[in-house]
Amino acid sequence: MSVRRRRLIARVGSKIASTRADRLLFPLLTAASLASILLAYFYRQIEAALKPTQPAAQEQPAADIIARRVSKAPVSDPESPVWKDTPAYSVSLYDQSIVRPLKTARPNQPITVKAVYDDEWIVFRLSFRSEKPSKRSVKVAEFRDACAVLLARHPAAPEARFMGTADNPATILHWKADWQLDVEEGFQDLENAFPNVTADYYPPLKGVVVDGKPPKTVDVANKAVMYFPALNAGNPLSEPIKKTPVEKLIGRGPGTLATLPAQDASGWGLWRDGSWHVVLAKRLKATDSAQGEIDVEPGKLYACAFSVWFGSEGDRGSRKNPSMLLTLLLQ
Amino acid sequence: MPKVYNWQIGREMEYWYEAARPKRQAGAVFDTNKCIACQTCTVACKTTWTSGKGQEYMYWNNVETKPWGSYPLAWDVKILDMLGPQRWVKEGDKYVYRGLTLFEAAPPSERVLGYLPNDLDYAYPNRGEDETNEPLNFDRFYLRVPHDIWFFYLPRICNHCTYPACLAACPRFAIYKRPEDGIVLVDQLRCRGYRECVKACPYKKVFYNHVTRVSEKCILCYPAVEKGLWPRCMRTCIGKIRMFGYINPPENADPENPLDFLIHVKKVALPLLPQLGLEPNVYYVPPIHVRNIDFLRMLFGPGVEHAIQTYRKAMSGRDIELVAALVLNVSTDRIMTKFKVVGNSEVAGYDENGHEVVRVPLKEPTIVRPFFDERLQTYRHNIT
Structure with a gap:
């Protein structure tokens, strides 16, 4: 002064x-x-x-899985070069000990998860060991390999990892090895599982049995839909002509799983050297938002979980190995 | 797990859900003494419901020869072997099952004790057909009752159980028991083909469709039942062994209802493997000619001796009312809720509106025609 x-x-x-x-x-x-x-x-x-603008140190929330932004996400290619430059996350799978029937065994090795997104899609790539791939579920005791990605709002209650909760529905992408085989090689029909099958007559289908062999289901399903009860009821699992091996579903807790109307999920699985490498993709912008499908936006955190069904171990439904509830961030 | 009362085993038991008995329970009585294994029931069901592709191996209705026959292979001995030795205890004037049911014996990771058959298990629907319990020889006199050497036919459909194991086992509520008539159905839209029901049903009456890849089962011809008509397998029965209708629990038994009369009043019709705990709703009049009472006890429970004695008494003409209820078998295809002996010579059956739907004689008249027909100038081979 x-x-x-x-x-x-x-x-x-x-x-x-x-x-x-x-x-x-x-x-x-x-x-x-x-x-x-x-x-x-x-x-x-x-x-x-x-003054010239200084890059601000943006605070990003920490996430277990970070999806990398790419110019073109490989929605059905587990071998795309994009995956080579994408960080891999090791995710442990656990026993399913909440909803009976349980699966008490757990796999020895964790699965590997990668995630990318572009302007339209978010794509996950799951890799898991399956020494004996199970690709069919035609016979009574046959169960197929499968895996799934669960997405829900963050934060989610811990129980949301079992197919969501009533107030936080889970959007689930479910890849099925048998659906993929249906797409890849054509519908896995009765005669694929039982090559020596013979038939003499199917009531509504005069003349379709040639040389004692039943007709292909894809050729007769529409002519005799009443004789395929679940197909007649509209069950998507019974549709012999498959377009994708990935089903898009919504869950509001155990036992509530339902197929969503717009089946626009994508994906493909590749089995090589004792492992499945499966991509599962959904659109960022939900096409079934009225039914609760989640919108996914860059910069936001989401709850996510992963599950694997090992067909050779009789896995189906609640007999599965789920991960814990994780967080996902679109970078 | 909630506790429910199962009157067939005389005690409360654990079940996956709270008890919810339907308004009325559709059920049936099969008289094994009259079954000739013609398989007309099997064919009637097959041509009506399971003639599609993927359903070839399914028999919602089958008839197997006991003791050796079984479809799928060894369904009964496999589940009994898994359950292990159990026991019934006589307490007062009734038998109480003090062993474990399939729900109580389930491992901690499961809802029901069960097993999943494989394809070969379904490959021999006629295994053991007409085979006797022991090899036939000429040293044994078997043309007497009970027979030294025996077999009998066991027709089987879904039991539409009061406590269905299939329903309890389904983790996604795709199986339901209709409140109006107790018929158990698989929702073809909800089912995702997990086959938990196939595994859980001890009677193995839920089947996996190879083509639609979901499970299916006997629907008790509910479209017919809703119109007051019998299911196909029952109304086509050549041997007239079957009686279809509605069954009340014992505390509400109506002696005028032919099924309640046979099951609760006369106790001549017994459930199949009641010890499993499902409270099945198809009842059997046990075969009276089988010497091995232990085998029958295993299949039909501890009431089997009483049932056989009661049946034989009726057949010797000492119980007209019981004969009356039994001759109503397949006498009509309309569902009867009441019956009445009319003038000691006939029996009449009434539908739920009280309309008489059938009247049959207790004993068919015998007419003997002459061996030589004077008018036609010919001999007859069959004169009665």
Whole structure:
């Protein structure tokens, strides 16, 4: 503080402004002080506006799985080069010990999860050991390999990993090895499982049995739909002509799983050297939002979980190995 | 697990859900003494419901020869072997099952004790057909009752159990028991082919469709039942062994209802493997000619000796009312809820509106025609 200013203040403090000069000087000094403060403030504003922008250290929420943004996400290609540059996350699978029937055994090795997204799709790639791939479920005791991705709002209750909850529905992408075989090689019919099958007559289908062999289901299903009860009821599992091996479902807790109307999920599985590498994809923008399908947006956190069914171990339904509930971030 | 009362085993037992008995329970009585294994029931069902592709191996209705026959293979001995030795105890004037039911014996990870058959198990529907319990030889006199050497036919359909194991086992509620008539159905839209029901049903009457890849079962011809008509397998029965209708629990038994009369009043019709705990609703009049009473006890429970004695007494003409209820078998295809003996010579059956739907003689008249017909100037081979 300058000597002059100290004197001035001393004068203001010690003597009540008694002289005329003093009475003029005090408001003048106050106005000058205010003006200097305002000038300093504006100077800083102008300086900030003129300076080149510094990249702000954005705070990203921590996530267990981070989906990398790519220009074109490989929605049905487990061998795409995109996957080579994508970080891999090791995810442990556990026993299913909540909903009976349980699966008490758990796999020895964790699965590997990768995730990417583009403007339209989010795609996951799951890799898991399956020494003996099970690709069919035609016979009574045959069960197919399968895997699934579960997505729900974050934060989610821990029980949401079992197909969501009533107030936080889970969007589930479910890849099935038998559906893929249906797409790849054509519908796995009765005669695929029982090559020596013979038939003499199917009531509504005169003349379709040639040389004692039954007709192909895909050729007769529409002509005799009443004789395929579940197909007649509209059950998507019974549809012999499959377009994708991935089913898009909604779950609001155990036992509530339901197929969504718009079956627009994508994916494909590749079995090589004792492991499945499966991609499962859904559109970022939900096509079944009225039914509870989740929208996925970059920069947001989501709850996610993964499950694997090992057909050779008789897995189906609740007999599965699920992961814990994890978090997913689209980078 | 909730506790439910199962009157067939005389005690409360554990079940997956709370008890919810239907308004009325559709059920049947099969008289094994009259079954000739003609398989007309099997064919009637097959041509009506399971003639599609993927259903070839399914027999919602089958007839197997006991003791050796079984479809699927060894269904009964397999589940009994898994359950292990159990016991009935006489407490007062009734038997109480003090062993474990399939629900109580289930491992901690399961809902029901069961097993999943494989394809070969379904490959021999006629295994053991007409085979006697022991090899026939000429040292044994078997033309007497009970027979030294024996077999009998056991027609089987879904039992539409009061406590269905299939329903309890389904983790996604795809199986339901209709409140109006107790018929147990698989929802063809909800089923996802997990086959938990196939595994759980001890009678193995839920089947996996190879083509639609979901499970199916006997629907008790509910479209007919809703119109007051009998299911196909029952109304086509050549041997007239079957009686279809509605069964009340014992505390509400109506002695005028032919099924209640046979099951609760006369106790001549018994459930199949009641010890499993499902309270099945198809009842059997046990075969009176089988010497091995232990085998019958295993199949039909501890009431089997009483049932056989009661049946034999009726057949010897000492119980007209029981004969009356039994001759109503397959006498009509209309569901009867009441019956009445008319003038000691006839029996009449009435539907739920009280309309008489059938009247049959207690004993068919016998007419003997002359061996030589004077008018036609020919001999007859069959004169009665």
